[in-house]
Amino acid sequence: MSCTLKNHRAELAELLGPVFSNLGTQLLAVTSTELCDRVTSEDLFAALPIPAFTNSQMDGYAARSAELASASADCPVILPLGFTAAAGDRRITLLPGSVSPVMTGAMIPEGADTIIPVEESSTGSFPDLVRAHQGTPSGQATFTAPSKPGRFIREAGEDLGAGALVAPAGTRLTPTMIAALASSGLSEIPVRRTLKVALCTTGDELGGPNPAEGQIPDANSPMLAALLRRYGVDVRTLQLPDAPDRFAVAIDQLQEQVDLILTVGGISAGAYEVVRQALAGRGGNFHHVAIQPGGPQGFARLEHSVVLCFPGNPVSALLSVELFLTPLLRVLNGLPEPQPEHYPLAQTVSSPEHKHQMRRALLREGQVTILDPGSHLVHDLARADALVHIPVGVSELTAGQSVEIWRMNV
Structure with a gap:
């Protein structure tokens, strides 16, 4: 089964909507060091005018x-x-x-x-x-x-009157908004509870910093955990067993503890794809999205949690999270959408016409140089400072052509 980028985004937005809506409220003191960048869970009205x-x-x-x-x-x-x-x-x-x-x-x-x-x-x-x-x-x-x-x-009240709305529900609390809340006489601020996520890698090939023969270091856990923490997510990382029955037991235990489970790897069409094997019979939905890299995607709605299943190659994993999850986290956290910029290409680039291709790039001297598309090139991923989206239906971009870029690794 294959679907478009737009359709898969819509599927995940519908899946995660109830998860985000049910996070509930946490009260934090206006002086709390945890308040910055949290999101208000209800409308907040001034107890005092500003100035008082x-x-x-x-x-x-x-x-x-x-x-x-x-x-x-x-x-x-x-x-x-x-x-x-x-x-x-x-x-x-x-x-x-x-x-x-x-x-x-x-x-x-x-x-x-x-x-x-x-x-x-x-x-x-x-x-x-x-x-x-x-x-x-x-x-x-x-x-x-x-x-x-x-x-x-x-x-008194020339800035804001007593009883006036200081911050509507869904407001991200910047340092200046925290000052406004404090000035309006509010001492405790109701904020949305932090999203709890379990980030689960799979694969017997994953080792530590000094892996055994046939193994590789786990780059996905620290990379994706760091990305998610940028969005205010309470994330824990763990490596799940590479056996379907044991994997399923671990998932059942996790769904009682977190709001969202992310799996990385184990969803392709080959043998030993533990995530697909464990979740396919439990309502798991696995299909191919017309994107490159990161075509294999999946998700499952469990009794107490939701599972999003991403591919295991590091480039595919990162771009999948950036494409499908971080836009929803930006909405959850009241963050603005990134805006594209326009620069000319330094070289002609080909793309599979039937897929939406995402290419890492370097922005140098006002020109965009496209990097190799390999989904295993972790260092290229780290040095890239731009991402170019080549939509379905486009097979070639020519040198000198103006393209949209999105900044990355900032």
Whole structure:
């Protein structure tokens, strides 16, 4: 059975929709180091306005604008000092015919409607100041110009009103959004629970860093786990037995522990394809997608979990995850879709007309150089900085032709 890239994407989106919807909610403190890049699970509304109260934008003098209306260089207005308002102080009252020194962020005194920066006073600096309940103010300030109402005053709620929507459900929490949540008086943030994934490699050919004869190191586990963690996935890696009955037992144990199981390898048409053998009789769906590399694909819906089955060659495995899973993870995590760029080809490239081919490439001096298509070339995969999609129906791209590229390995 064969299907198109578009159809297989749609199958997996439908399969994973309920998995993502059922993740549930976790409460995290707004100060938690785990909050960044998490996704809100419900609409969040401000408990406090931003700013929380009307305050001064400048270090200066709080005054009544009407009392400074006649001020000029030839006829300055001289007013005695009242108590000083510092950031964090309770609100004070400005007595008629006086000014109160006020610091940036301090509450605007009752009765004041304008702020004159200290630099605009005749001396350009503050005299000795007295805060409420700390003595009796003395001294005066001289002003040579009017100051209009509202000048350098930050009104309570001018950024966001109390009760207003701060972040809708599905918002990815950036550092600045976390600041907005904290400023709006929210202390605990409901976020979507992290997706738990078991990443399972298969194959007796997989060994450790120093494999025995006939074995190779397992590159897929660390590569794909690192990719998934970039998307906020809680991923664990393990190598499952290369025998169908034991593999099935292991899968049954895993489905009670995780939301999603990913298998790598064991789904081709050859013999000893353990994943296909173990899951084909349990609702597993295995078919060939018209792509290159990564044609063999599969999935299964189990009682408690979902299994996505990817091919085992490292290039095929990575590109399969990038094609079919990471777009869904971007939606889950509120991440933007990558945007293509356009550059000319450095050489003519052929492609199988009946397949959607994905070719790694190098972007050098404004030109795209296509690399070898081999799905086993791990180092070429690592050094590539672009991916070129050649769609079905195109058998050749010519040198100098403009092509779309997507950045990779960034």
